[in-house]
Amino acid sequence: MHLNPFCMCCIINKQEKKIRPFPDENKKSDYMKKVLGVIAGCDEEACTASLAVQVQKIYEEYWNIHEDYTHIKHEFNQLMLGLEESLRASVRKSSDPLATALSYARIGNYIDFAALAKVDKKEILSMIESENKEPLDPQEYKNFKEDLKKASSLVYLTDNCGEIVLDKIAVEILKEKYPLLSVTVIVRGYPVVNDATMEDAQETGLDKIARVIGNGSNVGGTWLPGVSEETRTLLDQADVILAKGQGNFETLHECGLNIYYLFLCKCEWFTTRFHARPLQGMFINEKRC
Structure with missing residues (x-):
C-alpha cells in the first residue's frame, strides 16, 4: 500500500503527542523537523510501517529513550x-x-x-x-x-x-x-x-x-x-x-x-x-x- 497523506499526518501527530510532555520547546521543534524530513525524503517504496522504523530510530537517538516491550x-x-x-x-x-x-x-x-x-x-x-x-x-x-x-x-x-x-x-x-x-x-x-x-x-x-x-x-x-x-x-x-x-x-x-x-x-x-x-x-x- 502506497504511503498516503492521511498516514503521513498520523505519523506526525503521533510524534507530536508523544513529545508534548517534554519541557524544551526548541528541542521539540527541532525533533519535529527531523520527523518531517524523514517523510519528505522518503522514496516510492516507503510505507507507513517502514517510515515508522526510521522515525522510531530518530526518537530513541534524539531523546535517548529506548522503548522496550x-x-x-x-x-x-x-x-x-x-x-x-x-x-x-x-x-x-x-x-x-x-x-x-x-x-x-x-x-x-x-x-x-x-x-x-x-x-x-x-x-x-x-x-x-x-x-x-x-x-x-x-x-x-x-x-x-x-x-x-x-x-x-x-x-x-x-x-x-x-x-x-x-x-x-x-x-x-x-x-x-x-x-x-x-x-x-x-x-x-x-x-x-x-x-x-x-x-x-x-x-x-x-x-x-x-x-x-x-x-x-x-x-x-x-x-x-x-x-x-x-x-x-x-x-x-x-x-x-x-x-x-x-x-x-x-x-x-x-x-x-x-x-x-x-x-x-x-x-x-x-x-x-x-x-x-x-x-x-x-x-x-x-x-x-
Missing part, C-alpha cells in the same frame, strides 16, 4: 496462554472449528500497542467471551476454503504478541483440516513495538506445531523490500497467504499475491477505507478489496 509481550503471551485450553475446547466443539478459530485469531488482533492508544485486558477478554462474535465474510471464507483445497502451501503471517496464541490454535485446525498442506508461519525478524518475534513463538509453543521463521526485518508488517530472501521466496511461491493485522495490509496490499487479510480496523484510515466501525473485523482478499 519485552515485559508487556510476556504479560500478554501469558494472559492468552492461560486461556488457550478453554479456547481450543470452544473451537473444537463449534459447528465450524476453522471459522471459529479464525474469528478468535482476528479478535486477538486487538493486542496492538502501535495502533491503539490503550490496550485494555478487560476489553480483549470481553471480546473473546462474547456470545455474539462477528462472523467472517461468508463469500471470502468460502473462497478461502476453495483455495486451500487446491493448495499445497500456506504461509501464515503473524502480527502481535498474545495474538499468536490464537494463531497457534488456528494453525492447528488448518493443519488438521488440510493434512497435505505445507504450513509455514512467519514472525517479525527483530523486535518492533509488541509485534511477535521468534522469542514469542517459542514462549507460546507455536514453533512446536509448525515451521516458524523470522522475516529478517524490523518493520511492523511484511515490507517486501526489507524481508529476507527466504521470506520473499516463500511468499512468492505460496499458493495461499493468510496475513494478520493492519501492518501486513499496509505493507503488502497491491503486491498481487493471493493474500487473505484478517484484522480489526483500529485506526481512522482503515475504518474509512472499509466503511467500518472501530474494531470491526475484516476478512478480505488482496484481489477483491
Whole structure:
C-alpha cells in the first residue's frame, strides 16, 4: 500500500503527542523537523510501517529513550496462554472449528500497542467471551476454503504478541483440516513495538506445531523490500497467504499475491477505507478489496 497523506499526518501527530510532555520547546521543534524530513525524503517504496522504523530510530537517538516491550509481550503471551485450553475446547466443539478459530485469531488482533492508544485486558477478554462474535465474510471464507483445497502451501503471517496464541490454535485446525498442506508461519525478524518475534513463538509453543521463521526485518508488517530472501521466496511461491493485522495490509496490499487479510480496523484510515466501525473485523482478499 502506497504511503498516503492521511498516514503521513498520523505519523506526525503521533510524534507530536508523544513529545508534548517534554519541557524544551526548541528541542521539540527541532525533533519535529527531523520527523518531517524523514517523510519528505522518503522514496516510492516507503510505507507507513517502514517510515515508522526510521522515525522510531530518530526518537530513541534524539531523546535517548529506548522503548522496550519485552515485559508487556510476556504479560500478554501469558494472559492468552492461560486461556488457550478453554479456547481450543470452544473451537473444537463449534459447528465450524476453522471459522471459529479464525474469528478468535482476528479478535486477538486487538493486542496492538502501535495502533491503539490503550490496550485494555478487560476489553480483549470481553471480546473473546462474547456470545455474539462477528462472523467472517461468508463469500471470502468460502473462497478461502476453495483455495486451500487446491493448495499445497500456506504461509501464515503473524502480527502481535498474545495474538499468536490464537494463531497457534488456528494453525492447528488448518493443519488438521488440510493434512497435505505445507504450513509455514512467519514472525517479525527483530523486535518492533509488541509485534511477535521468534522469542514469542517459542514462549507460546507455536514453533512446536509448525515451521516458524523470522522475516529478517524490523518493520511492523511484511515490507517486501526489507524481508529476507527466504521470506520473499516463500511468499512468492505460496499458493495461499493468510496475513494478520493492519501492518501486513499496509505493507503488502497491491503486491498481487493471493493474500487473505484478517484484522480489526483500529485506526481512522482503515475504518474509512472499509466503511467500518472501530474494531470491526475484516476478512478480505488482496484481489477483491
